[in-house]
Amino acid sequence: MTKAMSKHTSTQPVSVRPVLSLHVAASLGLLVTVLAVGCGPTPAASFRTNMVMAAKQRLTTDQERQVATIVEAMFGTPDEPVALPETGLDEAKLLLAAGPVRSDIVGRKNGLYREHCVHCHGITGDGLGPTAAFLNPYPRDYRPGVFKFKSTERADKPTHADLKRILHNGIVGTSMPSFALLGDAQVDALVEYVKYLSMRGETEIKLMQAYFELDDDAQGKLPETREFLVDEVLAGVAEKWKSAADAAIPVPEMPADIDLAASIAKGKELFHGDKANCVKCHGVTALGDGQANDYDDWNKAIVDFGREIAGSREQAAKTSTAEMSPDELAEHKATLAWLEKSRQVLDGDSLRPRTIPPRNLRQAVYRGGRRPLDLYYRIHAGIHGAPMPAAKGTIPPEEIWHIVNYIRSLPYEFDGELGADRSMVASGR
């Protein structure tokens, strides 16, 4: 906890303050914006560079700076967001959500994101707001572009309506509140801003990963051309948001004349059987006590990187430098410096990893919504970013409906049916 708290008051291990390169901006057609940046009277708010990804990709300081410059040219700053036409984002909506909380027209409020979301999701949408460390689950980091509760296939983006629904309902059973009291226009603007932060974060990640694929003659520098930056990287990220509406999960209606008791019985059999495998994680009791020590993708990335760094540090400490040639020694020192920087980055730019227990299905608390349709989506597509797998393809739609009916009956199932596991019900797990 203390570690996570201090990070927000101290500076980043490596601070990257980009100076916009005219070259990059020009290749994006952004000269005007370049001149406007940094002219405000108050110190401008800035996005945090994804230092964990930078460390993972072993970027040099120059490369970090190049990425920051490009990303700022493409997306602007928290106070002055930019939406290139390729993003398909509505800049007017972004302006309503962005910037400090203020009101320039009577009855209209700006700076919605900083008013309502920033203390959890962070100014960059990295899930590292000041309150984040105290919450379980942690607030979503939008940067990998992964969302859980949606009407689209597992790897696809949520639709605009999905995100509006999340804001309207909140995520029951977590700290994510409902914003039903905000007007529709405000929710709309916030959703647009979430997409903006997500596209920005995903573009940054893609750029950082792109160094690895550079040819040697590029000398470690990304090409600052429109073709690469906009047509390839940015458009690739934006396209998935644009196609989200086409990725809707087809849901055949539950047969109207279904015999509910029979359906529940079939669902129960499937839930406990080797085809659907639900018990492996949710447990024979459905209390979520099966495979319960797994991580979601965000936390797993930190666990894995942490292990790699710890292992390499241990190894490096044992390595004798006595017989190294000057070249080898220089390389060894560079590795040590990278390992130390990575350790600091993990310390300062990530939260202590937390496991994600499978849901206790006897509480009738469903984070992605309690409608039968919501449960259908969850089972069909699994939960993106979480260990929960997709039934799509292996379990036909009518069987998914049986499982939905069984799940919905679980909270009301006579707890005596749990038999030997009864004491666990009492313990409220």
Added chain:
Amino acid sequence: MKFGSFAAVALLLCSTVVSAEEWGTLKGRFKFGGAAPQAAALKADKDAEVCGKHKLVSEELVVGADGGVANVVVFVRDKDVKVHPDMAALKNVKAVMDNKDCRFEPHVVFVQTGQPFVIKNSDTVGHNSNVQTIKNPAENKIIPANGEATATFKLDEAIPAAITCNIHPWMKAWVVVRDNPYAAVSKPDGSFEIKNLPAGELEFQFWHEKAGYLGEATVGGKAEKMARGRKKLKIAAGENDLGEIVLDGKMFQK
């Protein structure tokens, strides 16, 4: 013919005039430099009555009795590489990854973009296969006992993608996704072979799960540096044998 080192291959080929329609085979054998560590036993504590009886060990690093390093990935990095007519049809052959005895078989599978990739389950327990690709959509499907699921990848991946099972957390395998047929995974004896390569200069990349991209190798007694595991080689018509490629054990200690 057998060449001592990468350099020798290059040298020899510079003097050869390579015609457009010539094809060559690249082969070699990876050998562990130093004493290979014992593979750690895995704790198969989920579905223990089925998975517990297989005496599973970690396959992160598999070194044969004669020092051969299995599961080293070698692939051509060049884009738009010319494909031999005999190789084109390989795209239609199913690539298969099996869930068998609570482990994945094979440990590393090579799949081309567009090629059907079947994940099947020969076990009596259910599995799920969480494929962590970077460019292609991430999939995580339930694979029922004796069932299977098929996928295809649209884009090639710069690094092999991990496949894990969330139900049995010790299970891990890798899929190499490339947009041409020129890749190989070294066998248990450490040997690999890529056939029908277009003659001429190609850039190869060498990767291993534990060591990452292989930054160095000793080929024919000569130490070679390979930044990000890359090495340009001139492929001559016929056989191009790199011989023994010794990988320093230090690279695998992480």
